[in-house]
Amino acid sequence: MHMIGNVSIYLALLLSIYAFIAFVLGIKKQDQRLIDSGKGATMGIFILASISMTLMFYLLGSSQLQFQYVYQYSSTDLPIIYKLAALWAGNAGSLLLWTFFLAMYSAMVAFSKKMKRNPMTPYIVSILMLNVIFFYLILSFVTQPFTLMDGIPPEGRGLNPMLQDPGMIFHPVTLYLGYVGLAVPFAFAIASLIVKNMDAFWIQMTRRWTIIAWGFLTLGNVIGGYWAYMELGWGGYWAWDPVENASFMPWLTVTAYLHSVMIQERKNMLKIWNLSLIILSYSLTLFGTFLVRSGVLTSVHAFGETNLGAYFLVFMAFMVLLSMYVLMSRYHLIKQDTGQFESFVSKESSFLVNNLIILGATFAVFWGTVFPLVSEAVTGTKVTVGVPFFNTVMSPILLALLFIMAICPLIAWQRSSLKNIRDNFLIPAIISLVIAGVVVAMGIRDAYPVIAFAIISFMVLTHLVEFIRGTKARRKVTKEAYPVALVRLMVRSRRRYGGYIVHLGIALIAFGIVGSNFDIERMETLRIGESMEIDRYTLTYEALDQRSDGVNDVVYASLLLEQDGENLGYIQPERMFYLNWEEPSTEVAVRSTLREDLYVVLSAWEEDQRATFQVKVNPLVKWIWIGSYVLIIGAIFAIWGGRYGQVSPRYAGPERKVH
Amino acid sequence: MIGRLLIIMVLMLIVTVPAMAQGNYDRNSPEFRENTSQFMCLCGCGQDHFECNMEGCGLNEQFKTEILEMMNEDGYDKNDIKEHYVSMYGEVILTAPEKSGFSLTAWVTPFVLLAGAGGGIIYLIRKWVRKSKQLMKPDPTDELEDETEREILHSLIDEERKKHF
Structure with missing residues (x-):
């Protein structure tokens, strides 16, 4: 097993280096055999990455504790679904997942029907290969997923209870699909610069990719928010934590990009701007990974302090410099915009203002995230930049964005x-x-x-x-x-109306966010039979009991819930105690309606069965989740195929002998 | 006489103000929430002291008790409590940077940049519009049509054209 795992990693590293060299030489010598060989190697990497993933799933599923990774993030008593989800609980496993997605996307591009016989393909895949090489270097020499322990420990260290939630199954996977997905439009953009194809082909070709990546980023953030809301017990869904910000920033820049590309497609303008936006979005995915893995900023989501962040910083710097070099070397070809702006009051202008505000929001998030480092470097004073800062700075910016979203659809192109x-x-x-x-x-x-x-x-x-x-x-x-x-x-007109559905989803999310700021909270210590009141609710504490859940113990309180005198049944907040983990976890009891969420946490209890409850009424929170569904439906609607779906763009750039 | 009475009243007011401020606050008072949530819990939970519910957080309970004492017994207001803890822990204890000194740059930089970029975009659009006007004269009949409907129809025709050709 150990051998298979390591061989799959090392061989994939060698193959990725080979594929990159084969593509570069193939392009240079215009030799199709080398290009085909590179493509074969790309498929080989995907197969090897699949083997690594399958093996890791098997090791985790069957609790092979002689493997360090399995020992660190799993235990024999874990439910099978969390044993498997432990694959992305640690550095090595999550980077393996990232590499797997990257290898999968690379193979999909290399063997894409739409890109068949397209001279850009070898360039695109070689850029993706640069990423693959980096990730395999990390997996081979920095954080190895298949390291063996000296002996076989009797039990693993288990999975952090906070990670034992359905959110753990979907949140990292969707977020990574989004992050990695952005490498594809980036590779297309750089490839189109290298081959000097300056039209909107790369944009049209990657439109679906980008929307899918954006959709996954959205989904990842929303699932993360829902997970935090249900699991952490503080009643919030977004804390402006550096790691949350790291995933929000590329989401913002891709959103800006999805709007500004319409100007390029329609008016043949903003080419440099769009290229810069996709380079920025891709770089921000690496920056986010740097933040999560470096421990440079305090975050509840971070993987802990490792030297991995430094590698990501170096790679990010390399890719940004490479992109800037390619961009500047083609500047003379792309600076000539042929389109025209006829009026201040036009859809084009509103898209530009939209981009300005979104980029402003991105900068505000970035600035707030890194300000503790800036302050310490400049004045030596440590500061914290938390929720009040972001709420104050972001509120007017995001309101302005909503306003632009409101007027943009009804302003005509050219002039109004x-x-x-x-x-x-x-x-x-x-x-x-x-x-x-x-x-x-x-x-x-x-x-x-x-x-x-x-x-x-x-x-x-x-x-x-x-x-x-x-x-x-x-x-x-x-x-x-x-x-x-x-x-x-x-x-x-799927793109247009899909976009509007997305806008409506954003409106619903905004409705929920604004409403949730009117939360009410009470904390009461009650004896059995005593009641507390909050807003229109009366909660009567009736019992404190204990039950077993597998090897874990659950302490739960039963509270009779009434609203304006009407009996609504019982609500049971819990605390779960784990056999293999010191700290218990909070299992919040939530009664959710369209109007508000009643959110009950069992905070503490005494031997005489007195219990302390933290009870919140969070208005309109459900609309955030409903809005997210609408948003995803809109994104799917926009990219759906069918007779009136997507039209494949025609490549009109320079031809090469190899493809 | 009236002057003396006024002085006595003012003095009484001065004496009684702190006593009046010493209220009967508890953990459910909005003032308690306001005062507690201005401090970041340093236990690693990433939340402020009002929200922190981390199991085994050694700091939070003590903070809440102290703040309640300061409100009820010492008559401290939000600023007094803030100054007390900032003098002990430094600015890092606050959930947001101060709006003075270098920390002010945290608050204003995004808006300064937005304003600058906004000016740049206005300049750019003006330039493009001027260039465009030089190239062609406007058609006065355009303004008589319903532009939204015209635009929608154009886009429909455009879409259809793409599908068929």
């Missing part, structure tokens, strides 16, 4: 007239102001939530107007019934 603005925005603006008035009448006096609710309403309404006008416009030509016209309108 006053009549256009009045026709499209007057009614939504009036209704939004009325909603703001209602919010004030409900007793909310703070400026931010009132403005936020008004902007969110405005955004939803302008999008509805867009759907209505689109349907009407289609009916004028086709005379179809309204529902048919709406469905066909959407299906035949």
Whole structure:
């Protein structure tokens, strides 16, 4: 086993170096045999990565404790699903997963039907190979997944209880699929620069890739938020932790990119900008990995202090310098924009403003994340940059972004007239102001939530107007019934309407986020039979019991829940005690409705059965998760194939003998 | 006489203000939350002292008890409590940097940059629009049409054209 594991890693390293050399030589000598050989090696790497992964799953599943990684992150009593999920609990395993995805994507590009006979393919795969080589170097010499222990320990150290959650199964995998996915558009961009193909081919070709990567990044962040909300017991879903920020930054830059590429496709402008955005997004994925693995900043998500971060920093610097060199060497070819801007008030302008705000948000997150280091370096003073900073700085920026999202869909390309603005925005603006008035009448006096609710309403309404006008416009030509016209309108313009569904999802998420800031919290110590009240709820503490869950013990309290005098049944917050872990974990009891979440934590108890409960009412939180579903549905709708799905772009760049 | 009475009243007010501030706060008071959440828990939980519920956190309970004592017995307000802990632990104890000295740059830099970049974009668009106007004269009939519908129709036609050709 040990031999197979190590051979699969070392052989893959050799093959990746070989593939890179074969591609470079093949391109230089214009020898198709070398290119084919490189492609074969790429497939070989994917097969070897699959073997490594399968083997690691087997070792974890069958608790082969003689392997250091299995010993460190697993134990015999773990449920099988968490034994397997332990693969990405530590540095070596998670980097193996990353490498596997990278190898898979590389093979998919190398053998893509759409890229068959395309001269860019060898360039793209060789850039991906550079990444593969780096990861295999790390797996071979820095953090080896298949290291054997001196002896066979009787039991493993187990998996951190906080990681024993369904979130552990999906959050890292989706996040990595997103991170690694961004390497593909990056490779396409650099390849297109190298072959001097300056049109929008690389953008069109990678549109699906990018949206899929963006969708996975979104999913990874949302699942992470839900996991934190349910598992950590502090009632929050986002803490602006450096590691959370690290995954949020590439999400923001890719979002900016997905908008600005429309200007390049339509107007043949912003080529340098789009290239820079994809380079930045890719670099931020490496920067995020550096943050997680270096221990340079304190984070609850970090893998602990290792020297891995330094390697990522060096690799990131290398890739950024390489990209900048290629970009600058082709600057004379891409600086000439042929498109035109006809007016300040146009869709093009609003996309630019959208990019400005998103990049501003990215910088604010970056600046807040690294400021503790900056402050210490400049003044020697240690500071903490936490939630209040990010909430204060990000709120106006994100509100401005929501506002731009509201007006952008209804502003025409080229230029918008006053009549256009009045026709499209007057009614939504009036209704939004009325909603703001209602919010004030409900007793909310703070400026931010009132403005936020008004902007969110405005955004939803302008999008509805867009759907209505689109349907009407289609009916004028086709005379179809309204529902048919709406469905066909959407299906035949998936990208546009998929994007709008995503916007609606963002609006719902924003609605939930703003609402959740009005949380109420109480902490009470109760005797059996005593009650506490919070908002409209009455909780009566009835019993404190214990049960077994496998080898673990669970202490749980039963509370009778009533709302405005109506019996809602029982709610049972828990504390779980693990056989193989010192600290117990909190199992929150949540009663979730569209209006609010009742969130109950069993904090402590005494021998006489007095128990302390932390109870929260978190308004509108469910809308965050609903909005996330809508967002993902929108992304899937936008990339879905079918008759009216994606059209393969035609390559019109320089031809080569090899492909 | 009136002047003396006023002085006595002012003096009484001065004497009684701290006593009035010494309230009967408990852990469910909003003031307690406000005061506690301005400090970062240093146990590694990544949360502020109000939210920290980390098992075995040796700091949090002591902090909460001390803050409640300061509020109830010493009549400390938010700033007094902040100063107390900052003098003990330094700025790192705060959940956000101070809005003074070098730490102020944390707050203003993103907005300064945004403003600068915003100015740059306005300049750029103006340049492009001017260039574009020089190249072609506007068609006055354009403004009479409904631009959104025209744009939607154009995009539909564009999509259809792509599918068929």
